[in-house]
Amino acid sequence: MSLRTPAEDPSLDKLVKRLRLHSALSERDAHAIRELPHRVMEQRVNSYLVREGDRTTECAVLISGFVHRFRVTAEGQRQILSLYVPGDPIDFDHLYFPVADDSLQAARHSTLAYIDQEHLRELMDDSPAISTAVTRALLVDSSIFREWTVNVGRRDAQTRIAHLLCELSLRLQAQGLDFNEVALPLTQAEMADATGLSTVHVNRILKSLKAKKYIQREGGLVMLPDPSALRPIAGFDDRYLHFNSDPVNHERPKN
Amino acid sequence: MSLRTPAEDPSLDKLVKRLRLHSALSERDAHAIRELPHRVMEQRVNSYLVREGDRTTECAVLISGFVHRFRVTAEGQRQILSLYVPGDPIDFDHLYFPVADDSLQAARHSTLAYIDQEHLRELMDDSPAISTAVTRALLVDSSIFREWTVNVGRRDAQTRIAHLLCELSLRLQAQGLDFNEVALPLTQAEMADATGLSTVHVNRILKSLKAKKYIQREGGLVMLPDPSALRPIAGFDDRYLHFNSDPVNHERPKN
DNA sequence: CGCTTGCTTGAGGTACATCAATAAGAGTGG
DNA sequence: CCACTCTTATTGATGTACCTCAAGCAAGCG
DSSP: OEEEOGGGOOHHHHHHHHHHTTSOOOHHHHHHHHTSOEEEEEEOTTOEEEOTTOBOSEEEEEEESOEEEEEEOTTSOEEEEEEEOTTOBOOGGGGTOOBOSSEEEESSSEEEEEEEHHHHHHHHHHOHHHHHHHHHHHHHHHHHHHHHHHHHHHSOHHHHHHHHHHHHHHHHHHTTOOHHHHSBOOOHHHHHHHHTOOHHHHHHHHHHHHHTTSOEEETTEEEOSOHHHHHHHHTOOGGGGTSSOOOOOTTOOOO | OEEEOGGGOOHHHHHHHHHHTTSOOOHHHHHHHHTSOEEEEEEOTTOEEEOTTOBOSEEEEEEESOEEEEEEOTTSOEEEEEEEOTTOBOOGGGGTOOBOSSEEEESSSEEEEEEEHHHHHHHHHHOHHHHHHHHHHHHHHHHHHHHHHHHHHHSOHHHHHHHHHHHHHHHHHHTTOOHHHHSBOOOHHHHHHHHTOOHHHHHHHHHHHHHTTSOEEETTEEEOSOHHHHHHHHTOOGGGGTSSOOOOOTTOOOO
């Protein structure tokens, strides 16, 4: 847990790149984001960033590793709701509802940049474009949540898993991560809880996908030799990720 | 389709009440919302408000009736993602992404107030509190989407349906709708597509819930004689609805 | 080097789906 | 007001995609 000055730490540039996937940001705005005071912290596997009910005062950006968001039912069943990849703002919704309604856990050893909510709010107050970019990022997440509902609600097991893999591979690629990293570091238990299946069934589906050459596997990793080959069997349509975003006039002149 | 002036039409007051469920609004802000130019339009059952891929220029507020939001898989399976009750802002996400990623359909004969996106954006630019309130409404929706993922992913059929009924009854109550209206106007096909089940199975579950006195039924309506009795078997926890909202300082002074 | 965590595979069970047929309304036109 | 159609609800019979239980194995780790 060390405080960094922007000069020595490019962490928040990842956030800039990520926001620019869906929103235009001037160089001035980008600079303001990179200059935000923040602290960088390592989180070990399985450590909680936030538990349901916690009151938060900071927002986190994932720098490296993987984080997931989940809820647990009254019967103790876990449902993973989101998988975050490097660059993702993790819990910027806490800017608006600081008491967490989900838990957040490091799925892998991860590095995070923490920004004080007050600093973020000040920045967003000063820059409508940044404010819009954050909101748009939250809304893309929202669209992904809906797609996950479709996934667990109306697709069979193989399609569900293929769809999850397609989504992650595209999101990783969009973040500019190279192919070694496109290897998806998901345990079968995580895939099960993300897709509403049992670990046993996930295992069988993976075996079958491997036999059909759709995926490769190595030491617990899943790799996609050809991500585009998987899309047909996943019924995958990337519209919901909003990569080719509708251009809205973000920089509307203040009247 | 008639243009109304606020004096003769209280439509948007429902939106004010709805936003105030999660956000503080000054009387001045409330007044500004009620004054928004808008048109009121009727929609017949099953008519589409928006289809996936449409570019929108207005946002809708549901005044009476019911609307649902859904996506269709590559195999043609429908998953309902959201059910809107009177007062709900339906598609304010289109302020930020005007090309729809979901379809919206009137589930019942409905009345809607349409507001030009530009007018809304101007109002939000002028009032940070309104802007925050809209974002918070969008984030509550997002939290509901996540709960639906939990619902279809990790709950059994009876629990799923009970959970859906609990949610709707609470949301209707929050909107101040009386008991006649708390009768839930859901077809079994809608309940099936909202919960990821088949219509046949929904029918059997309803039969069983009725036998256990958890619900009453009358002419296609479902009624909850005692909504709180249903919560235990639904594993229902209303935190995700954010009714007892964390007080955030919305009216932060501009510096 | 034992312990834990994750992966794998088989056997058996079940909570759902699908198919199919009937019934009950609800709206429509004559 | 009746005949028509269309949608929604209901129920039975059958099938299956998934789950649970259980055991064995591999690998990382302290």
